[in-house]
Amino acid sequence: MSLVSAKNNEIVINYGELRALVVDDYPGMRSALKLTLSNFGVTRIDLASNATEVLFKVQNTRYDLILSDFNLGEGQDGQQLLEELRHRHLISLGTVFIMVTAEAGYEKVVATAELAPDDYLIKPFSAELMCSRLENILLRKLTFAKVYGHFENHELEAAIKGCDEILKTRPKYVVDALRFKGEVLNAMGRFEEAEALYRQIIEMRAIPWARLGLARALHNLKREEEAEEILRDILDQSCEMVSAYDLLAEVRLSRKDGPGAQEALQKGVEISAKTVRRQQRLGEVAFDNGDLDTAKQAYNNALEKGRNSVFVTAEDYGHLCRVQVEQGDTNGALETLKRGKHLLQATPEGQFVGAVARSIVHARTGNESEAEKALDEAAQLRQAGARPDDRFMLDFADACMAAGRAEQADAIVRDVARNAHDSESLLAKAKRLYEKSGRGDVGEQLLKDATSTVRNLNNEAVILAHKGNFAAAMEKLREACWEAPHNPRILMNTVWVMLKHMEQSGMDEALMEQARGFLLDAEKQAPGHGRLATLRAQIKDVEARYGIRRR
Amino acid sequence: MNMESMDLYAGLMHELKNNLGLLAMTIDGIPVTGQPEHDHRVDEARLLCQRVIDRLQQALLIYKARHQSITPLVDAYSPRDLAEELRDTANSLARGRLHVDVQFADGVPEIWFFDRNLVEMAMINAIHNALGYAKNLIRIGVSLQEGMLDISVWDDSGGYPQHVLQAFADRQPYRATGTGLGLQFAKLVAEAHEDRGKVGELRLSNQDGGALFSLRLP
Numbered sequence: 001m002s003l004v005s006a007k008n009n010e011i012v013i014n015y016g017e018l019r020a021l022v023v024d025d026y027p028g029m030r031s032a033l034k035l036t037l038s039n040f041g042v043t044r045i046d047l048a049s050n051a052t053e054v055l056f057k058v059q060n061t062r063y064d065l066i067l068s069d070f071n072l073g074e075g076q077d078g079q080q081l082l083e084e085l086r087h088r089h090l091i092s093l094g095t096v097f098i099m100v101t102a103e104a105g106y107e108k109v110v111a112t113a114e115l116a117p118d119d120y121l122i123k124p125f126s127a128e129l130m131c132s133r134l135e136n137i138l139l140r141k142l143t144f145a146k147v148y149g150h151f152e153n154h155e156l157e158a159a160i161k162g163c164d165e166i167l168k169t170r171p172k173y174v175v176d177a178l179r180f181k182g183e184v185l186n187a188m189g190r191f192e193e194a195e196a197l198y199r200q201i202i203e204m205r206a207i208p209w210a211r212l213g214l215a216r217a218l219h220n221l222k223r224e225e226e227a228e229e230i231l232r233d234i235l236d237q238s239c240e241m242v243s244a245y246d247l248l249a250e251v252r253l254s255r256k257d258g259p260g261a262q263e264a265l266q267k268g269v270e271i272s273a274k275t276v277r278r279q280q281r282l283g284e285v286a287f288d289n290g291d292l293d294t295a296k297q298a299y300n301n302a303l304e305k306g307r308n309s310v311f312v313t314a315e316d317y318g319h320l321c322r323v324q325v326e327q328g329d330t331n332g333a334l335e336t337l338k339r340g341k342h343l344l345q346a347t348p349e350g351q352f353v354g355a356v357a358r359s360i361v362h363a364r365t366g367n368e369s370e371a372e373k374a375l376d377e378a379a380q381l382r383q384a385g386a387r388p389d390d391r392f393m394l395d396f397a398d399a400c401m402a403a404g405r406a407e408q409a410d411a412i413v414r415d416v417a418r419n420a421h422d423s424e425s426l427l428a429k430a431k432r433l434y435e436k437s438g439r440g441d442v443g444e445q446l447l448k449d450a451t452s453t454v455r456n457l458n459n460e461a462v463i464l465a466h467k468g469n470f471a472a473a474m475e476k477l478r479e480a481c482w483e484a485p486h487n488p489r490i491l492m493n494t495v496w497v498m499l500k501h502m503e504q505s506g507m508d509e510a511l512m513e514q515a516r517g518f519l520l521d522a523e524k525q526a527p528g529h530g531r532l533a534t535l536r537a538q539i540k541d542v543e544a545r546y547g548i549r550r551r
Numbered sequence: 552m553n554m555e556s557m558d559l560y561a562g563l564m565h566e567l568k569n570n571l572g573l574l575a576m577t578i579d580g581i582p583v584t585g586q587p588e589h590d591h592r593v594d595e596a597r598l599l600c601q602r603v604i605d606r607l608q609q610a611l612l613i614y615k616a617r618h619q620s621i622t623p624l625v626d627a628y629s630p631r632d633l634a635e636e637l638r639d640t641a642n643s644l645a646r647g648r649l650h651v652d653v654q655f656a657d658g659v660p661e662i663w664f665f666d667r668n669l670v671e672m673a674m675i676n677a678i679h680n681a682l683g684y685a686k687n688l689i690r691i692g693v694s695l696q697e698g699m700l701d702i703s704v705w706d707d708s709g710g711y712p713q714h715v716l717q718a719f720a721d722r723q724p725y726r727a728t729g730t731g732l733g734l735q736f737a738k739l740v741a742e743a744h745e746d747r748g749k750v751g752e753l754r755l756s757n758q759d760g761g762a763l764f765s766l767r768l769p
Contacts (some may be wrong), residue, residue: 028573029573032573032576032577032580035576035579036576036579039579039580069766102569103563122668123569123572124568124571124572124573124575124576124604125567126575126579126601126640127579127643128636128639128640128642128643129636129639129640132636132639133636136629136632171660171661171662172661173660174627174661175626175627175662176627202628204664205625205627205664205746207625207627208624208625237622238622238624269676272575280619308697362694453632467765510633541766
């Protein structure tokens, strides 16, 4: 028997078929919730007391319903748990996630989060209320089942069509369909359409999440001033909306307002300190602003709150170590490296971060031979292919310069610049390194040279592609890829041209394999980039056109 | 009383409310035996427990509203789902003692914009009151009135006493307990809803030999 069946034209939900997971740190509440669920026929119920247990359980069992308290004691809260489950695709869009909150107030944080649960219940609530809420969500999920399927299959055009169909035929779900469509449009990089859609919702009512969506679309369209105005207005009215602070920080960074960005992030942290990525971002921004105390605290918090979270990386230990060295606290820095041993030894990237951090500490304490040794180790790891994030590569270059290894430093900066020829903030950071070491002119020339080859090849390819000469454009971009093998923009352009070429001249299996590989590389360099989803969808389209079906 | 001790009381109320919540769930779990004497007493306990919880919740919100106004968290919801939820809640509270029905007028849109939690709390309170006074019937109504969504509870009690209606019309300060607290809360909720200059309102009246409580949302 399936979860939903039809009886005399009426849809019936078979609660006996439903597989549920109840999450609460308090045993009394767990059994009370279990009892409530069993009151209306749910019998297959698992229990978990914290986020870590949930992350383990969902890998073995597919749940139809997760009923989680917001407050889960130490470790991640319910909202972070939800974000991790969705980001890592550990649960499908069809899985119902209901958040339980203890008081009015927290529910605002949950309800206005970017990644909202399907519904939330304020404690205490009756079995009847939970039952009717659950039924309504299941019916909604049923309506959107096809759309979700397309989305999870990367068939974005079809997902949009599905939303349009619901918009036309199911007035009850108009706002839900618009909301999902807006997310798909943003994922596809169709920001103008997203803007129009959110304005359409706001025309009905200025719902906070719609205004946030509008601000995001405007930010993506680089209309930062308008975006900031909307965000400020949202925060005036609903100051609990943490994700508005996150976006405000990004908008202000684009406007080169570092202190403003820091202020926004600090306000966000005040409301919800547990989100690791917010703390990481605050650490980064505060460090660039020269506010070392704030940076230190933020990185410390990220490591503290992020225990057992996938969002904490070896780089976080490296960054904290850097801040401490800058503050003159070399003992603390060494302590940090010890604390992070498990991550700093786990991967080549981690080892690289550890080596660079050690060299910086030793250089500061005057232990030159140890510093040299650590730098050599880092250089070897880099030779072997370790690639930590670009900010850390620049830290490496900085350490090399300080140790008088100008040539090595130049090579690293050249590598970073080639692979990020369009990242203003990274290039500016690189430029500052040279100015600091008194080689400003050398730096400027080097950055210009390093980026111009890639930029020129890319520009030539764009012109060729516009003329419809995709084969020639492809050659130019292949050359650019050879120059800059980790440049996400170049990689994505190459995939795009390859697909255009195949649309024009027919399927080429080998080329398709290459395109797929380039896309994977691009994803590694720029996870979550807006264009990735579109390109993935285009690959599907081309394959479908030539009659290839792949799962 | 200073702020600190007020916060202490708010915290205490909060804790009491949550403990009562657990108690309510426990009572919910006591099976029906079919022996009226037993079942009736369990029922009474359950009802009373739920009523105390709702009161505490409202008192907390009113306390909060004194320091910062209630800001509704508006989203799109289905009025029909809301009405059905209220009916189910009313039925479970009434446990067959009374008949509950829903009157859903033509022309009510499929979705409306409001803060579901606040509206539900206000309406459930009205249902509690109706349960206390109704003879046989409670009717939950949803309709469109002057461009606003009208959600109402009517009972066959014979109507509100004149002094309640008078006090409400005169905007007199309410008693801080019982019906007064619930009405004060519902009024706050209604008036916190606002859209393009239109503000929500609470209306009380006597109609068809019963009391009509209606919440209008722009």
